[in-house]
Amino acid sequence: MDRTAIKKLPLSIGNLKRLVHLDAQHCPIVELPAAIGGLTALQRLTINHSLLETLPNEIANLSFLEKLDAHMCNIHTLPANFGALANLTHCSFANNELHSLPPSIGALHKLKHLNLRNNKLTTLPENIKYLRNLKTLILSGNPIPESEQKKIQEWLPKLSIRF
Numbered sequence: 315m316d317r318t319a320i321k322k323l324p325l326s327i328g329n330l331k332r333l334v335h336l337d338a339q340h341c342p343i344v345e346l347p348a349a350i351g352g353l354t355a356l357q358r359l360t361i362n363h364s365l366l367e368t369l370p371n372e373i374a375n376l377s378f379l380e381k382l383d384a385h386m387c388n389i390h391t392l393p394a395n396f397g398a399l400a401n402l403t404h405c406s407f408a409n410n411e412l413h414s415l416p417p418s419i420g421a422l423h424k425l426k427h428l429n430l431r432n433n434k435l436t437t438l439p440e441n442i443k444y445l446r447n448l449k450t451l452i453l454s455g456n457p458i459p460e461s462e463q464k465k466i467q468e469w470l471p472k473l474s475i476r477f
Contacts, residue, residue: 328352
């Protein structure tokens with residue numbers, strides 16, 4: 315579906331139980347249906363350059379999801395249950411409108427790469443310190459005060475963080 319004019323995914327998308335990669339980047343999609351939670355084999359979701367403002371709670375049902383690319387959308391918030399994506403290793407929400415992250419993000423124990431560049435973040439939840447496998451954390455372009463930057467560095471002392 316890459317670069318198509320599709321604005322809405324059909325509700326029947328949830329019937330694609332064996333789908334492993336959904337690429338809907340550069341599509342003017344404004345909303346992911348709750349049926350997306352039915353894609354239980356999905357390993358990679360690419361929704362870059364869409365018009366999304368939020369993700370449905372049902373995204374937490376994607377228990378095999380390893381890579382989520384959602385940069386250059388218009389995402390303001392993440393679902394509270396986002397941390398249920400237990401197999402997530404790579405995640406990009408660069409160039410969005412995020413003001414905060416849900417505390418459940420600390421449950422993403424397999425997460426290795428997290429790109430949050432150019433959002434509206436002023437702090438991160440303390441639970442971020444539980445991301446022991448994190449290798450890359452990109453926070454540049456966020457209005458994070460120096461005092462918060464120091465706290466984040468204390469929480470993740472072995473990680474080189476890009477502010």
